[in-house]
Amino acid sequence: MTARWATTGVFVVNGAAIGTWIAQIPWIQERFDLSKSAMGLVLVGMALAVILAFPVAGRAIVRHGSERIVWVGGTACALAVNVPVLAPHPVLVALGLAVLGISSATQDVAMNSHGVKVEKDLRRPIMSSLHAGWAFGGMIGAGFAAACAALGLDPRITVAVSSVLLVCLLVACARRIGRGSAAEGEGAPGFTLPSRGIVLLATLGLLVMVTEGAMADWGGLYLRQDLGTGAAIAALAYTFFTAGMTVGRLAGDRVNRRIGAVALLRGGALLTGIPLAAMLLIGQPAAALVGLFVVGLGVSNGVPLMFSAAGRQPDTPPGPGIASVSSMGSLGFLAGPPLIGFAADAISLPWALAMLILGAAVVFALARRATARTEPEPESPPRPELSARAA
Known part of the structure; x- marks a missing residue:
């Protein structure tokens, strides 16, 4: 197994852990008879943990290197997915989600930093396909949970079995990811404020991830x-939803080479806003599932494109730039659901979800400006079949 595919496997582990938890959210809400706003408050535990964990995880990677932190974060994430479903009270569910959030955030920053190093070593784009691994993992994790639910298996048993499988996959992959970013030890530089270009990219990343x-x-x-x-x-x-993301990311690198980052980002915004509006207006289960698949296609390449642009900013080193975009994006991923919960109790869930269309419109409008101040992308290697394979 090469370092590229081993790193993809680490992305699969993180996605599957998140998918395993997400599939249990309806069960958690029914188990404790929580309103939408109360469920939103429970989910805040994970969002707050991520806000605290990202700067610490980023600093840990600079000091100890991405390879070691992949091990630490990945192992903790695979085990922590058990904590919220075993909690006997909603407050303890929130605390369990905080543990899961810290673990997942640590693995998230580490695996993305490691992926950038692998991409640089290969001298060809692989970020979309790495994130396809994450989406594939989410699809497998949620799909396994759905199958177990259909068989009537207790969700706590489902999550426990998933956790064991995730630890096994992590051990198999993390041993082969190769050397990542160098560990700088105690002499590593401190935090610096991001540039204006990074702030714009981070804002768009937040909207996509919300x-x-x-x-x-x-x-x-x-x-x-x-x-x-x-x-x-x-x-x-x-x-x-994750099936759509997986398909979009598998094709993302190839489509990017053909039409460019701006067109790909704008096309994704259209595939987010229009199907979302359609599925909410139709209001039928089949239309909702199709709509979720297409919205998954729409958002699939937003974050990889933001990472790529952040790594090519002329006034910011790649590491800090990517960390800023990753932090804001994950904050949006985790803080968005609680906000939707509060809005859903006030105006109904369909209207709350409809507000996401405005975010897609902003991404469409600012797509060109977000990529305007990047350095030229590196040339593809001379063998085109390898480039196609990377997509």
């Missing part, structure tokens, strides 16, 4: 409560 997080956390609840589907169908919401 949509991704909202559709992930509330898609199943929309099917279950607003459209009246069963638990097994509701659990398929995240599977359909």
